[in-house]
Amino acid sequence: MSKNTLFPRTILALLFAGVMIFPTTGLYSQSPPVAQKPFASPKAGLQNGADVVPPEILKSVDHFFTTLKQDKVTQAFDDILTNTKVKDRTSEVNDMKAKTTTLLLEFGKVQDYELVNVKKIGSRIFVLTFLSYSEAYPLRWNMTFYKPSETWRLIDIRGEVSVRDIGVNFGESTPQ
Numbered sequence: 001m002s003k004n005t006l007f008p009r010t011i012l013a014l015l016f017a018g019v020m021i022f023p024t025t026g027l028y029s030q031s032p033p034v035a036q037k038p039f040a041s042p043k044a045g046l047q048n049g050a051d052v053v054p055p056e057i058l059k060s061v062d063h064f065f066t067t068l069k070q071d072k073v074t075q076a077f078d079d080i081l082t083n084t085k086v087k088d089r090t091s092e093v094n095d096m097k098a099k100t101t102t103l104l105l106e107f108g109k110v111q112d113y114e115l116v117n118v119k120k121i122g123s124r125i126f127v128l129t130f131l132s133y134s135e136a137y138p139l140r141w142n143m144t145f146y147k148p149s150e151t152w153r154l155i156d157i158r159g160e161v162s163v164r165d166i167g168v169n170f171g172e173s174t175p176q
Helices: 003-021 057-068 072-082 088-108
Strands: 110-121 125-134 138-146 153-159
Touching: 003 072, 057 072, 057 088, 057 110, 057 125, 088 125
Parallel strands: none
Antiparallel strands: 110 125, 125 138, 138 153
């Protein structure tokens, strides 16, 4: 084999290997931009998947945050926990009320809230993450709703100061 024949074959082989090893760096391998869904009304404080959350859940959550905005922490928890097993965990519920009252005294009154993450598990469970915006700092709220038969029920509620990992799995925020 002559030198002239080997050189072009080597170049072609290297080019082919480069395409096979680094296929995502090519011009044609880039994904087209994904169209974003329009957000729900900012007045409602609901975004990112609110269109898949059942209205009765959204109504319950809206009442919870509206009551918190009025500095009625005990009533907010009592109302959202009506007809749930969570309310029977008296010690835990009292701790949540006390912690929320303390946080709102420290960070200021709740001014608004929004739904930032929705995870639908099967056809009967929704895990929702909300941010409530206080004067000085946001609070993250995780709420899990379950529908054993006809009615959606809150089965878990947690409020926390940490919002740092809110975007870790943000690409999973809207169920298919």
